[in-house]
Amino acid sequence: MSETVLELKGVAKTYLRGLPGEVRVLSDLDLTVARGEVVALVAPSGAGKSTLLHIAGLLDTADTGTVAIGGKVMTGLSDRARTAARRQDVGFIYQFHHLLPEFSAEENIVLPQLANGVARAAADARARDLLARVGVGHRADHRPAELSGGEQQRVAFCRALANRPKLLLADEPTGNLDPGTAEQVFDALMELVRETGLSALIATHNMELAERMDRVVRLEAGHLA
Numbered sequence: 001m002s003e004t005v006l007e008l009k010g011v012a013k014t015y016l017r018g019l020p021g022e023v024r025v026l027s028d029l030d031l032t033v034a035r036g037e038v039v040a041l042v043a044p045s046g047a048g049k050s051t052l053l054h055i056a057g058l059l060d061t062a063d064t065g066t067v068a069i070g071g072k073v074m075t076g077l078s079d080r081a082r083t084a085a086r087r088q089d090v091g092f093i094y095q096f097h098h099l100l101p102e103f104s105a106e107e108n109i110v111l112p113q114l115a116n117g118v119a120r121a122a123a124d125a126r127a128r129d130l131l132a133r134v135g136v137g138h139r140a141d142h143r144p145a146e147l148s149g150g151e152q153q154r155v156a157f158c159r160a161l162a163n164r165p166k167l168l169l170a171d172e173p174t175g176n177l178d179p180g181t182a183e184q185v186f187d188a189l190m191e192l193v194r195e196t197g198l199s200a201l202i203a204t205h206n207m208e209l210a211e212r213m214d215r216v217v218r219l220e221a222g223h224l225a
């Protein structure tokens with residue numbers, strides 16, 4: 001049996017619980033992602049995909065149900081332990097790059113490694129290697145504002161992978177790019193994910209990209225269809 005990297009069991013989430021305007025977003029949701037598997041998450045706008053990604057990535061907690069990453073149940077951890085687990089195990093990519101504007105591309109990939117206790121020289125080497133692999137090695141000294149949109153997103157991929165997470169979570173990672181650039185940048189991401197054998201859950205509205213992943217799951221009415 002293949003190893004499970006992400007396992008959500010019976011996850012439910014309601015915003016403003018108990019109030020008249022409450023919004024039930026997820027109910028009794030189950031999802032697993034196996035080691036090395038890349039799963040596309042497709043959902044209509046407002047269906048709760050960001051909520052699901054945030055719960056899976058330990059940025060938010062479910063009302064009920066459990067979240068396990070790498071076989072370790074993360075439910076019920078203190079905020080501090082959850083933050084540590086997130087830093088160690090999860091890489092995030094958003095639609096907008098969220099790179100730190102005052103730092104270079106390379107520094108943006110080095111900083112999370114230093115925060116994780118990696119020595120400076122090793123962090124530098126890892127950053128340069130990742131940048132080269134996604135084709136932006138020649139832009140390592142540029143600040144985000146001196147990069148194209150596609151280059152910024154490639155750097156954001158490198159940052160997400162910097163600490164060798166077990167799980168990559170991405171929320172519309174190419175949604176902000178024109179279709180041609182989106183495709184190239186998506187190819188670069190997939191190559192990096194495949195090379196590292198990473199498990200990933202990638203939300204996208206783009207069905208062509210979704211169908212290139214190993215499996216497509218659809219979020220509808222709080223469940224996966």
Ligand SMILES: Nc1ncnc2c1ncn2[C@@H]1O[C@H](COP(=O)(O)OP(=O)(O)OP(=O)(O)O)[C@@H](O)[C@H]1O
Pocket residue numbers: 015016023025043044045046047048049050051052
């Ligand atoms: N903090 C909150 N308080 C109350 N309601 C919220 C909160 N966050 C999200 N919601 C509601 O929960 C639902 C799901 O939100 P979520 O951001 O997960 O959707 P999404 O599927 O990611 O949408 P999109 O594709 O448009 O980004 C929406 O109806 C939203 O209005």
